[in-house]
Amino acid sequence: MRRLSCLLWLFWLFWACASLAAEPDRRIAVTIDDLPWQRMATTSPADLRTRHAALLAQLRQAGVPVVGFVNEDKLEVDGVAQPERVAMLEDWLDDGHMLGNHTYGHVDAHVVGIPAFQDAILRGERVLRPMLAKRGQTPQWFRHPYLRAGRTAEDKAAIGDFLASHGYRIAPVTVDNGEWVWAFAYARVLDGQADTPERAAVLERLRLGYVPYMLNKIDYYERQSQALLGYALPQILLLHANELNAVAYAELIAGIRRRGYRFVTLEDAMRDPAYLREDGYHGRYGPSWLHRWAMAEQKPKDFYAGEPVVPPWVLALAGVDSE
Numbered sequence: 001m002r003r004l005s006c007l008l009w010l011f012w013l014f015w016a017c018a019s020l021a022a023e024p025d026r027r028i029a030v031t032i033d034d035l036p037w038q039r040m041a042t043t044s045p046a047d048l049r050t051r052h053a054a055l056l057a058q059l060r061q062a063g064v065p066v067v068g069f070v071n072e073d074k075l076e077v078d079g080v081a082q083p084e085r086v087a088m089l090e091d092w093l094d095d096g097h098m099l100g101n102h103t104y105g106h107v108d109a110h111v112v113g114i115p116a117f118q119d120a121i122l123r124g125e126r127v128l129r130p131m132l133a134k135r136g137q138t139p140q141w142f143r144h145p146y147l148r149a150g151r152t153a154e155d156k157a158a159i160g161d162f163l164a165s166h167g168y169r170i171a172p173v174t175v176d177n178g179e180w181v182w183a184f185a186y187a188r189v190l191d192g193q194a195d196t197p198e199r200a201a202v203l204e205r206l207r208l209g210y211v212p213y214m215l216n217k218i219d220y221y222e223r224q225s226q227a228l229l230g231y232a233l234p235q236i237l238l239l240h241a242n243e244l245n246a247v248a249y250a251e252l253i254a255g256i257r258r259r260g261y262r263f264v265t266l267e268d269a270m271r272d273p274a275y276l277r278e279d280g281y282h283g284r285y286g287p288s289w290l291h292r293w294a295m296a297e298q299k300p301k302d303f304y305a306g307e308p309v310v311p312p313w314v315l316a317l318a319g320v321d322s323e
Contacts (some may be wrong), residue, residue: 002074005107005274007207009255013228016165016233023260024222024226024231024261025231025259026232026233026261026262026264027223027232027234027235027261027263027264027268027269028175028212028218028234028235028236028237028263028269029065029067029234029235029236029237029263029264029265029266029268029269030066030067030237030239030253030259031043031062031065031066031068031069031143031171031173031224031237031238031239031266032066032067032068032072032140032178032239032240032241032245032264033068033069033102033103033143033238033239033240033323034069034074034226034240034241035069035070035071035074035088035092035099035241036052036070036075036085036088036089036092036101036107036241037051037052037069037073037088037226037242038183038240038241038242039187040074040085040098040241041074042191045084046239047099047191049084050242051179051246052088052091052241053110054246054247055241055242055245055246055249056091056249057162058094058155058245058246058248058249059095059097059249060251061250062249062253062254064253064263065090065096065097065098065264065265065266066098066160067098067100067170067171067265067266068092068098068101068241069091069095069099069101069102069141069142069143070099070100070101070102070122070124070127070128071103071104071105071106071145071252072124072125072126072127073104073105073106074099074126075089075127081127083309086127086131086206088323089127089128089184089244090131093131093132093135096257098140098141098266099128099131099132099139100127100139100140100142100143100168100171101121101124101125101128101139101141101142101168102121102142103117103121103123103124103145104120104123104125104126105120105123106145106300108122108145108148108200108261109144109148109149109150109155109159110147110148110150110284112186113146114155114158114159114161115225118159118162121166122140122166123127123161124222125139125166132151135172135224135235138167139167139168140168140169141146141166141168141170141185141230141252141266142163142168142170142171143171143173144159144168144170144286146285146286147173147176147238147285147286148284148285148286149170149279149281149286150282151235151281151282151283151284152282153256158278161170162223163223163296169288171236171266171287172236172270172275172289173236173237173238173288174221174225174233174235174236174237174288174289174290175217175218175221175235175237175238175288176221176238176286176287176288177213177214177217177237177238177323178215178237178310178323179210179214179240179244179245180242180323181239181310181315181318181320181323182206182209182210182213182244182318183240183242183243183244183309184320185206185258185315185317185318186210186242186244186285187241187243187244188208188319189202189206189317190205190243191202191236195224202252205315206244206317207237207247207248207251207312208253208274209314210244210248211248211252211255212252213308213310214252215252215256215259216308217307217308218237218256219259220306220307220308221235221288221290222233222235223306224288224290224291225290227303228290228293228294228297228303229255229300233272233274233290234264234268234269234271234272235261235269236266236269236270237288240258240317242295245255260270269315273292275289277293277296278293278296279292279293279296280292280293280294280295280296280297281295282308283297291304308323310322310323
């Protein structure tokens with residue numbers, strides 16, 4: 001009997017170890033663009049204060065490392081940086097988050113050209129660099145607006161070399177998504193409709209639909225990683241500083257945790273050797289880096305199939321045709 005019990009225990013131990021070995025090592029880093037606020041130009045000062053505080057409360061509740069990317073034009077009114085807007089960035093730093101450069105003006109490298117884009121990079125650190133210096137830090141990370149990194153290999157190299165010469169590393173995105181569409185829809189309903197039970201119901205529908213949509217995107221890019229690389233890549237998630245995340249961010253993070261992910265810093269995620277791969281994309285848009293690497297390997301069209309899309313009712317509320 002003792003021998004049988006021992007054999008059963010060994011069998012259970014072997015099964016448990018095999019199960020653990022088969023489970024992917026799911027890791028993800030969170031990045032948030034368009035700081036200090038995505039809809040700065042159309043948000044009243046009073047609403048801005050309230051919504052900024054709500055977003056930071058959501059970040060504290062979630063308790064994961066974040067890199068926020070700053071558009072410095074949003075700090076200004078008539079070309080002058082406003083102390084209350086600069087203080088919003090200080091709030092992020094006080095809470096232990098990192099800040100990176102997202103250009104002055106959120107400019108599109110494919111539209112303005114390389115010299116103007118390089119100028120937007122430098123103008124995008126006029127407040128950021130001295131602010132970080134006071135804390136013994138320097139800007140380390142850069143995020144391309146629209147994820148557009150250059151239409152040619154030469155343009156990509158010129159931008160990359162310029163960034164490196166100023167101490168920056170490019171922050172890729174692997175979990176690309178239509179969060180911005182959900183957020184536009186949420187904001188349009190929040191600010192464009194009277195405060196009625198009907199409006200509250202639509203806002204709740206958007207909040208409840210947003211999290212499953214994002215989790216489905218994460219599942220999709222995990223499958224893409226397994227198909228392309230043979231393992232679960234440490235993913236990099238793109239979000240924005242907006243009204244929707246001010247009410248739903250902590251719930252999203254909790255959902256990602258339930259998927260078995262642990263949260264890592266952007267630095268930790270970027271240690272994976274896959275991030276040294278060639279960016280094989282030369283089109284006008286800004287797809288996931290997983291898809292850029294797949295393009296470099298000339299994967300067939302059906303490799304990209306199955307990506308979740310924003311539902312038509314959300315597109316209609318956002319006033320856009322597609323994500």
